[in-house]
Amino acid sequence: MSATTIATGHLRQHTIRRGWFLPILIVALVGMLLLGVGIGAVAVPPDVAIAIVLHKIGLLPEATMAQQQIAVLWNIRLPRVILGGLVGAALAVSGALLQAIFRNPLADPGLIGVSSGAALGAVFTIISGVAVFGIYTLPIAAFLSGILATVLIYRLSRRHGRTDVAMLLLVGLAINALAGAATGLLTYLADNDQLRSIVFWTMGGLGGALWETVLAAAPPILIALALAPRLGFALNLFALGETEARHLGVRTEWVKRAAVVLATLATGTAVALTGPIGFIGLIVPHIVRLAIGPDHRWLIPACALGGATLLVLADLLARTLAAPAEIPVGLFTAFAGGPFFLFLILRTRRHYGFGL
Amino acid sequence: MTTKHTTLLLFLFILGLLTACGNSPTAAPTAVPAPTAAPAPTAVPAPTAAPAPTAAPVSNVTTDVEPALPVSLTDYRGETVVIESIDRIVSLSGDITEIIFALGMGDYVVGVDTSALYPPEKTSVLPNIGYQRRLNAEGILSLNPTLVIGTEAAGPPEALEQVRSAGVPVALTASSPTLESPAQKILFVARALGIPQRGYELAARVEAEIAQARAEAASLPRKPRVMFLYLRGTDVQQVAGSNTAIDAMITAAGGVNVGAEVGIVNYAPLSAEIVIAAQPDVLLVLTKGLESVGGIDGLLQIPGLADTPAGQQRRVIDFDDLYLNGMTPRAGQALADLVQAFRDAVAQTGGS
Structure with a gap:
């Protein structure tokens, strides 16, 4: 049985806790954003940092700071931290949405094909050397092919106007396998340099964050984040089972489609701009659920805050621990995610006294 | 779940993250020059002068030359780069690093990439900025460079753009998979460092060696x-x-x-x-x-x-x-x- 249903019995206990959980998450996120902007390979003291930001938004006319500090803080660190927050939130919320409609705790954004589709688009761009949109060619191709893969999966799993969730899962597996095979084929044909570019893209990372990247990422991700909590109540009823939810008056087809569209929009944008960053989409909903229970009206906003905090933290460690070089953050989150996930599962099993 | 548990959880998570970093990826591939650019149709250098004996090591040009700065030069994309100071150089690839040392300007290098393996006793002690295709702008800038120099293989372009936006000149040379490439890269680096004369000397010596080896091959x-x-x-x-x-x-x-x-x-x-x-x-x-x-x-x-x-x-x-x-x-x-x-x-x- 899923973690969603396991925790249902403890709903009352959780309602007390979530009163303070969201404010704490907000404080944690703000604190982490400040840390993320404040810490880095180049030392920028807090007063200088504040002066730079004030100067940039036009409140401080005189720029007395070193040009290098301005560039690092304003052109490198700030967009990077903001992108990290957006992408972390996008992945975690997508994970929560998909775990809800699949009623499966192992669901993650990869299941509906966005990630493998995006990977295919990215690898194709690297191999073919196409550059119609300059440095934005790869993100655009990755985004479009990610969306395309999801649309394909969704279309193929529709029958008599209904989308069977089990069918969605199976078609998703097949399309993921196909996209993976095509990516594998292209990888096989790659020369050394392309191979390295592919490997590095596959590891994911926030290093390429420019203001343009943030501006491209913000609209789709913010729209998805704003709309996702509205599905909360319907997704709660989904936990009872799709038929039950329908009998209770939930427009199940509409909810499923909305959840897939929002998750695709958010994840597609995130993967296109940063490459695949593992574990956030899978693990954050679990952590939040263990803390405040499975009520999606609270779970989804909490996932957004938690995912953002976690990715900004992971990226902070990734770029400072090996400075002036950098550990790919995707590698980093995956490395830490495995043991932590295992710990969570074992702990949950002990706590509730039955196997997962 | 009690607060104590939550704290423990958080602690273990952070521990997990830290443990993961212990295994920082050292398996960065060494550089093979990018076979991307088509070979420039330059004429094969005519080995007019009698080739110098090859035994002499191609390094440590002895004549002490003061760099003539600022210089303005054209990078592989045809864009102009103005270099005002070479006091702190970050070199993005192993071949460029080797050329800087061969030109006798190694003392100015403050950072190298993972493919910089020659001269080993010098490059191994310099701060490592990571792999040249996965550059991290802030890491580079933390070394306070006055010049960032490399080949067209350097990337990602966003990182290079970030470095430029900090006012640091980024000089990237073409790098073709041909035997004209050593001399071409040497001349580029020497020009960037304001010591074109040393570049001509070193390039001529390298070309003479190549010509002699070709003659042997015949x-x-x-x-x-x-x-x-x-x-x-x-x-x-x-x-x-x-x-x-x-x-x-x-x-x-x-x-x-x-x-x-x-x-x-x-x-x-x-x-x-x-x-x-x-x-x-x-x-x-x-x-x-x-x-x-x-x-x-x-x-x-x-x-x-x-x-x-x-x-x-x-x-x-x-x-x-x-x-x-x-x-x-x-x-x-x-x-x-x-x-x-x-x-x-x-x-x-x-x-x-």
Whole structure:
């Protein structure tokens, strides 16, 4: 049985806790954003940092700071931290949405094909050397092919106007396998340099964050984040089972489609701009659920805050621990995610006294 | 779940994160010059002057020259880069680093990339900025560079843009997989550092060495059939074709690059079919690649290789990557070594 249903019995206990959980998450996120902007390979003291930001938004006319500090803080660190927050939130919320409609705790954004589709688009761009949109060619191709893969999966799993969730899962597996095979084929044909570019893209990372990247990422991700909590109540009823939810008056087809569209929009944008960053989409909903229970009206906003905090933290460690070089953050989150996930599962099993 | 549990959870999570960083990825690949740019159709340098004896090491130009700065030069994209100071140089690739040291300006280098392996005693102690295709702008800027210099292989473009936006000039040279490349890169670096005269001297010396090695190659009794294998364990096994630095080296050293002969452009995955069709007399590998498959015995386990003339006679030549493929100031020496190795191989097979 899923973690969603396991925790249902403890709903009352959780309602007390979530009163303070969201404010704490907000404080944690703000604190982490400040840390993320404040810490880095180049030392920028807090007063200088504040002066730079004030100067940039036009409140401080005189720029007395070193040009290098301005560039690092304003052109490198700030967009990077903001992108990290957006992408972390996008992945975690997508994970929560998909775990809800699949009623499966192992669901993650990869299941509906966005990630493998995006990977295919990215690898194709690297191999073919196409550059119609300059440095934005790869993100655009990755985004479009990610969306395309999801649309394909969704279309193929529709029958008599209904989308069977089990069918969605199976078609998703097949399309993921196909996209993976095509990516594998292209990888096989790659020369050394392309191979390295592919490997590095596959590891994911926030290093390429420019203001343009943030501006491209913000609209789709913010729209998805704003709309996702509205599905909360319907997704709660989904936990009872799709038929039950329908009998209770939930427009199940509409909810499923909305959840897939929002998750695709958010994840597609995130993967296109940063490459695949593992574990956030899978693990954050679990952590939040263990803390405040499975009520999606609270779970989804909490996932957004938690995912953002976690990715900004992971990226902070990734770029400072090996400075002036950098550990790919995707590698980093995956490395830490495995043991932590295992710990969570074992702990949950002990706590509730039955196997997962 | 109590608060105590939550704290423990958080602690373990952070521990997990920290443990993960212990295994920071050291397996950064060494640089093979990018075979992206088409070879520039420049004329083959005419070896008019009598070639200097090759024994002299190509480094430490003795004459003390004051760099003439600022300089303005054109990068590989045709854009103008203005360099005001070379006090703190971050070099983005191993070949460029080697050239800076060969020009006698190594003391100004404050950061290098993972592929910078020569001169080892100098490069190993310098701060490492990571791999040149996965650059991190803030890491570079934290070294307070006044000049960031590399080849067109450097990336990602966003990181370079970020460095430029901090007011630091980024000078990137073209890097073609040809034997014109060492001199061209040397001249670019020397111009960027405000010491063009030293560049001319070093480039002339390197070209003379290359010309002499070519002349040596012409006296080989027979052209050996050579296959270059790029190996990284059992996962990556590739054959070099045309349009690669190693193709230029093999051809100039008097060999036949069988990879190019069977129609491979750039690199192609190794297959038993290709090996059998190509029938190489000599297998050429990188030292690290040979180690990664377990030496010559391991190499000959790869299907097909044992059944070639090279495999039967165990004729395997290995060189360091940067030395053989880097198109560095040592390219002439590497070429001479290759010619000698080919000569030995041809002698073993009984000449023509």
